[in-house]
Amino acid sequence: MTTAAHSVVEPSPRSKAIAGTLVILYAVISMIPLVWIGMTALKTPSDAIAYPPKIIFTPSMAGFCDLFTTQSRQTEDYIKTLPPPTDTCDEITRSRGLVTAGPSNFLPRFFNSFIIAFGSTFLAVALGTLAAYGFSRFKVPMADDLLFFILSTRMMPPIAVAIPIYLMYRELGLSDTHLGMILLYTAVNVSLAVWLMKGFIDEIPREYEEAAMIDGYTRLQAFRKVVLPQAATGIAATAIFCLIFAWNEYAFAVLLTSGSAQTAPPFIPIIIGEGGQDWPAVAAGTTLFLIPIVVFTVLLRKHLLRGITFGAVRK
């Protein structure tokens, strides 16, 4: 063959180039807000609101300092009477006519987010997997109706149930508690988990469990040793979806938490109110807030990619 055969499957170099450019362009556009947040986090408060926006600037830790500490404004004379600053943050703060008053609530709030998001994800995935296994393997009376009912819990916007939940939580003493938030996010996520996991478990031939049961294992043992390892991909994908929801959830968090169980999303905007519009501090909080979910997703991304397309094509 002297000329390259035209391939039906392989796209031409030209269309590949165009597609590549489009993808890169889209990626860049999507990344701009993230880059903007990252840059703002490293600016000084005055650079952050400068117009035209500064693309090139001297990085500053002011945002992070403001995020992790609370400050109070003092006279220059008072600041001069203080002992020399103990760390960089002190220095930056004092240069702006402020003194560090103590640690902010950011770390505890961040920690709350961690406990609530991972706790509810674990519960939702565990319950969802068990329920999905039941729906997948047994003849459940009115299974279709039940599944629809489970899905329907996600059909209304959270605000529609906000008031009853608020009242219920107040009565039950679950307002502003970790347990309350974990239960709430679990309840929301479990429907997603059941539906996703049912798809994954349906794909696992039941012969595997049957083989294990014939080989002398109980159903629960077969589930644990044969089904679960094969459902790992689905579990990972489901966990990521649940975690993203629980981690990012804002409306219920604003409504139901204010103190000890407050998560990061309602806390970060509050920073704006403390000592003027402190955009670098907000951006710093947002940047840190993004990291866990990025790490989690990167760790499980192989599963996630397989998970999303899993079952899309019948073998």
Add this chain to the structure above:
Amino acid sequence: MADIRVENLHKSFGDFVAVKESNFTVADGEFFVMLGPSGCGKTTTLRMIAGLELPTSGAIHLAGEDVTFKRASARDIAFVFQLFALYPHMNVRKNISYPLENQGVPRSETRTRVEEAARILRITHLLDRSVSGLSSGDRQRVALGRAIVREPLAFMMDEPLGALDSELREVMIGELRALHDRLGATTIYVTHDQTEAMAMADKIAVMNRGSIEQFASPQEIYDRPASMFVADFIGDPAMNLIPFQAGLEVGQAHVRIAGAEIAVPTIREGVAETHLALGARPEHVALVDDGGLRGEVYGTEYLGTHQVVTVATYEGHVRAIVEAERSVRVGANVGLTFRPERLSLFDRGSGRAVSTDWSLGGPHHG
């Protein structure tokens, strides 16, 4: 090792009856094949014996013990699935040893038994491989290994060769039968493939629509089909079923079809005038120039060792196996004669075979 006795086994899913009042006994050490088209209830029967499905009614006895409602794990039966069901997250050795792990077999004994099973199945070199890279033949050997390593009371096999290509299937038929001869374990084997059934079985149950049509040895089933369904299902090409209408009297030894007088085995039961069919295996049909049942050659299939000639008669197509050398012209007017002592007669209404000297076990038993 054990015998398996099935009594009035019945299974329905809602309105659908999967297995109808089944009764049979598999003797200790027998290779028993349940044969039938898909949906005939053979797999459901097997699954009930294994404990993967509970019967609606009836009883199953394994080695004399009633196991009807016992859990699958408590029955000491090994099961080989069509799709192998090898655990993808374990290697070959782990797959084979998995049943032993649960029985608390000491590690050294497990090792010996796994290696012995692997040796029998000639997969020793694969023991430390992952199952995902194996060919389907090797996968099936591993699945068999997992079954035999337990030394169970009985083996259940659900179309174990169904996923293999035809060449490998032939090899595995030989291996399975050899394995059975060696282990002597009671085996129930489900298939829709008559070649597998005929080649391996000691006893075959031909099933259709949830009922056992015939339970007999392969020879018996081939030679003396108990029903039109069996006659049609077994044999390739299938038995010719030539329709005619007549009444039969005890002692009668011929029937008349389209003017041709055809000798048949002596009738042993009277049948009032009704729709009947004459069953003749293609190898028992001969082509003649004069006389016989007249027809026109419709087509020939040359198969090397012989050829299958299809003749269009007024009563439908009739196939004959004739020697390969004979030249047969399409469109030629020919006569068909039949080997009298090997013919079967069926009542087309009920589908059952009419009792004759032949159907009752040959002319000498008459």
